[in-house]
Amino acid sequence: MWSHLLLVLLCCALDLLGAPSVSPPRSPSTSTSTSTSSSPPSSSSSPPSSSSSPSPLLSDAPSTVTCDKAHVTTAARFGVRVIDEKRKHGFKFKLHEVQSSKYQQLSDGNCDIHVDVALVQTKCHFTNPKPEDQCDLFRQGERGTWATCAIKLSVRGKAATVTRYECITKPEPTNDELFWMRPDFPALLPLDDPTGLKAVDKAVLKFNKESKLQHYFALMEVAHVTIGSVPTRGTITWIMFALVETNCPREATHTFAPCTPLCLDRAQHLFCETFYFNFQDKVGELECELYLPKELSSLPDGDPEPDCGPLFHQSPEFYACKAQLSHPVPTVHNICPFPLKVVLRS
Template identity: 60%
Template structure:
């Protein structure tokens, strides 16, 4: 089966400033949302939960953003000058990758057959002199539903794969090569992370691996004679990001159409002539922060991106 051509398609988003560049790429820029007031008054759990979920998403550096699904419980303890608040909340995964500039509460949640994740979190806040701040959050993230549960609900629906699945890794590598070969961007892009991976059986063609992956712009110009693999990613605020979906036909070993969405850099300031790009350290999954996060998770499922504890020990 021949691979179909590269395509970048727009996604319709309400209440966004839209700039169209490079033939059919839609870029969105979002205005900041003002903070919600959190008080020690009875019935203030909703505002506290909103602040808590925003804090979780601001510190979540991989995978997808989450939305509030339910406030399970809330506990207020009066202290001098204010109160301490402890919330138990349930979150649901959205379809917005963390590189997407859209606010988490404007993102759509995964449908059940798309195989998303959920999280149960304890969030602690301190309200002092009318100012609220999150002091701690701890979450348990898991597929929702699990593969076992989904086999009863919908036996023909896709099954979740570990994010480091060997076939998925091969498909992701081919997707990055295809992207750089067919893209007209100024720089090469490299894989930021595998965001989501499922497998599905198609009677006409056998098993198919479905990928969602995030790409990040590197320092290497397209005219560079060497491969893009060793190129250094630009700092997160200075890099263009793409979020792409594609399929890989396992039997034929063929990559399908690549459909991508572009997110512009937050910082578009041009550097003075001759000044090199700043260095921002390793990507998240190669960082000490990621290692500390993994060490503090209890029995993490390999098919989802887990919410890291805050603060990290």
């Protein structure tokens, strides 16, 4: 079915080589989406598949984390929310199931909680303001990701904090497993794959050339890359990527290279996807979502935009994350452990 759907999408994309379609949010806290509802992958090595209806684990739970073992799902959901809030790259995750839990009761009704959870990747990039429980999931043919996480929480009175988490993030199934199960499905490529990077570079140039937005946008990160072959169309690379607003006006005549990304809270963000036709060296129509800045207030007249440092992939946090991952996978955005032991380079 996916191969037929992919063929339809590719044929449509070939006929729709035009300006990027940007879907503005209905309000600063919501955005429109072109994605359709989907289900997580199922295989012998992956967590059980979830249905389109809400999991019984996620219903009728209190909103506050307590030391009541009957409400462990509330603690797990809180932990996942913290993971998503701390992410500076990749996609948000949603709780799939609580695999185990352990409570250490302390004096005065306080406790420490350890939960092991299975998470499924959503289609919401971390810049998307939509809550994770409203985000669509990747279908199996779209090559989404699962994660298993150990989360430690501390409950003191009515306040709960996440003190530590560590996750293993991986595609389910892997490319090797999928080759034997469904060879017609696309393969995941590393996020720094040369063909994928070439496609993204062309897509960013295309967006800035055709955009009507006030400022130029720079590449924030490559989010997802898959590759497959379609009869009569050849090899196709499917790319997802995130853009961030820069300080360069769209009318500027100087080159794009010196443009500096605005601080994340002050910048507009875009999440885009498209097809790249390898043999034709051509980028298809861009499908993009626009997310407004979290900070909407204007700077005083004459004040320059603040300098908030490098984007995540050029920051010390990125290198610390990469060094501390137990099982890094180059085709996905791994969940960084918390807390990160960041050592500033001299």
